[in-house]
Amino acid sequence: MMMTKHIAVVGSGIVGACVAAALVAEKHRVTLIEPGPVGGEQAASFGNGAWISPASVVPMSMPGTWKKVPGYLLDPTGPLTIRWRDVPAMLPWLLRFLWAGCTEAKVERTAMALASLLSDAPARHRFLAAEIGRPEMVVSNGLLYVYPDRRAFMLDGLAWRLRKQNGVEWTELEGAALHEREPSLGTHYGFGVFVAGGAHCVDPGAYVAAIKDHVIAMNGHLLPAVATGFSITGGRLKAVETDAGPLACDAAVICAGIRSRALVRMCGDDVPLHSERGYHVVAQSLHEGPSIPVMTSDSKSANTPTRAGLRIAGQVEIATVDAPPNWRRSDLLLGQAAATYPSVREDLKSRRVSRWMGHRPSTPDGLPVIDASTRSPDIIYAFGHGHVGLAAAPMTAHLVAGLVAGREPAVSLSPFSLDRFSLWR
Ligand SMILES: Cc1cc2nc3c(=O)[nH]c(=O)nc-3n(C[C@H](O)[C@H](O)[C@H](O)COP(=O)(O)OP(=O)(O)OC[C@H]3O[C@@H](n4cnc5c(N)ncnc54)[C@H](O)[C@@H]3O)c2cc1C
Missing domain, CATH: 3.50.50.60 (FAD/NAD(P)-binding domain)
Structure with missing residues (x-):
């Protein structure tokens, strides 16, 4: 016993x-x-x-990530940024991070x-x-990854190969089929990958x-x-x-x-x-947007229907834990959502929005x-x-x-x- x-x-x-x-x-x-x-x-x-x-299953650090580091340092609006002033404190972690994904x-x-x-x-x-x-807490109606077109999806080939190698199954949706699956999406997204097994x-x-x-x-x-x-x-x-x-x-x-x-x-x-800081915004009581969670390939934000409203979560900010939040990042998320879902753009402007920053323990x-x-x-x-x-x-x-x-x-x-x-x- x-x-x-x-x-x-x-x-x-x-x-x-x-x-x-x-x-x-x-x-x-x-x-x-x-x-x-x-x-x-x-x-x-x-x-x-x-x-x-x-x-x-796809790690953040991938072959070639090192080439993007200058962009991470210089573009404060990108989905991944490194705060200049934190570079000395973060350098050992950053080097290990790049090494972890180098092959x-x-x-x-x-x-x-x-x-x-x-x-x-x-x-x-x-x-x-x-x-x-509380069975209602977990909803199993799949997850959708969206790209501007098939070419953009192909550029993400290694990520999808890693998923395939690990038994992930999906359906590819192009053009009208994508918009039938998620009618709220803007037309600048023309290719989607639907993972039916996601929740x-x-x-x-x-x-x-x-x-x-x-x-x-x-x-x-x-x-x-x-x-x-x-x-x-x-x-x-x-x-x-x-x-x-x-x-x-x-x-x-x-x-x-x-x-x-x-x-x-x-x-x-x-x-x-170290912290990979992230942000979210929730457009309170907005339930007319996407019917299923959507991950955008360009802004890398997760747009998820929640009880409180549409939650848009994302941004990776490599910075020290106690640095103050940079709320411009949450504004970026809101702007990206307005572009992703034109049908609720006005609703996004009029709703009360809650903002949050937290620490991915990485x-x-x-x-x-x-x-x-x-x-x-x-x-x-x-x-x-x-x-x-x-x-x-x-x-x-x-x-x-x-x-x-x-x-x-x-x-x-x-x-x-x-x-x-x-x-x-
Ligand atoms: C923007 C963003 C989006 C994300 N999206 C996803 C996603 O879609 N799916 C996913 O799987 N993951 C996601 N993650 C990652 C996920 O949220 C974290 O990996 C996870 O929440 C970590 O959980 P945890 O319990 O380890 O830490 P935490 O949730 O941070 O909990 C740690 C707890 O420990 C307590 N604590 C701290 N110090 C002490 C102490 N000395 N004594 C006692 N208690 C202490 C704290 O008060 C806190 O409540 C996301 C993260 C972020 C920031």
């Missing part, structure tokens, strides 16, 4: 909430440590594009590792949403909060506090230190998103984790860390999900529950190991 433990889950974004749900399902006693409102704006999990896509062989390995977390993500989320009594979440923040409620209903606890350290004796964890006092426990899982690095350092490890190779700490096997890391944390959270949680139980993992954990950064340390 499996021994049940008292496990502290540090951070309750989508990853921490899913980890906690997987652990209570295995009858562990779980305490979620989270200082903010669960599912609140402080978390990346609040504001993401809401995509649950098995096709998100096709490297990106093929990364894509395969991402696929091991994402290939059944929609099904895992549907199962979880049903389990917590989206209608309210990512509320979903995280609902998972937390389920954890509490399953005898879990919420400690509203900041984790500040770890008390380890003879290689065994005794307690997680918090600003509300120590929490005695048998194990801890670090899922604190972008703030994980500081906690990892307290455990004697280090990981090159490692240079775009893969999370799912591993035990070197100082104690009782401390497990589960962070660094970059662009795919919503989609990858249930599989991550499954793997973490397996590590706690000492089970053979269903997929190889080596791409997610701490060791891959050993040169960094």
Whole structure:
């Protein structure tokens, strides 16, 4: 019989909430440590594009990305920018980022590792949403990637080859067929790729909060506090230190998103984790736009119908965590949406718009860390999900529950190991 433990889950974004749900399902006693409102704006999990896509296996750094760096530095309106003043602080991470994508062989390995977390993500989320009594949170009516024309799609050939190699299936839609599928699209998009197996979440923040409620209903606890350290004796964890006092426990899982690095350092490890900042705007109560989530190839924004209205999420801004938001980026998103959906252009102008900036917790190779700490096997890391944390959270949680139980993992954990950064340390 499996021994049940008292496990502290540090951070309750989508990853921490899913980890906690997987652990209570295995009858562990779980305490979620989270200082903010669960599912609140402080978390990346609040504001993401809401995509649950098995096709998100393509890393950000690809062969040839290095050639685009001058553009990233010089064009403040592009979908990816690097803040000049942050270059010195970010340089080691940036070099690793470019190195991670410098050959096709490297990106093929990364894509395969991402696929091991994402290939059944929609099904895992549907199962979880049903389990917590909120099946309506996950909608499975597919995802659409749009291009100006077939030529532009062909230029993205490596990305689609990586998807094909990893079992992603799609239908190509050209001209009238595309506009029949999504009538709200502007005519400057003439080619689309429909991934029928994709899903989206209608309210990512509320979903995280609902998972937390389920954890509490399953005898879990919420400690509203900041984790500040770890008390380890003879290689065994005794307690997680918090600003509300120590929490005695048998194990801890670090899922604190972008703030994980500081906690990892307290455990004697280090990981090159930086923020790829992103933005969203939500046109409140706008439900007349796209019927399904759309990803535009030119502006790289995710346009997703949500409960609150049309959410337009995107932009990658490589900058330090504490730099103030640049709200011009959210204006760019709004302008791009007006161009993408001419039929709702006027509505977009008249609606109240909420704006948000958050931190993708990103490692240079775009893969999370799912591993035990070197100082104690009782401390497990589960962070660094970059662009795919919503989609990858249930599989991550499954793997973490397996590590706690000492089970053979269903997929190889080596791409997610701490060791891959050993040169960094
Ligand atoms: C613009 C944008 C669009 C995105 N689109 C998508 C998408 O469409 N699909 C997708 O799969 N992913 C997407 N992502 C990525 C995804 O949102 C993240 O990978 C994911 O939310 C990370 O979840 P997390 O739980 O690791 O971190 P977070 O959601 O950031 O949660 C971390 C939590 O830890 C808490 N915390 C921090 N420090 C401590 C501490 N010391 N003690 C206790 N708690 C602490 C924080 O308060 C926070 O609540 C997007 C991200 C952005 C920014």
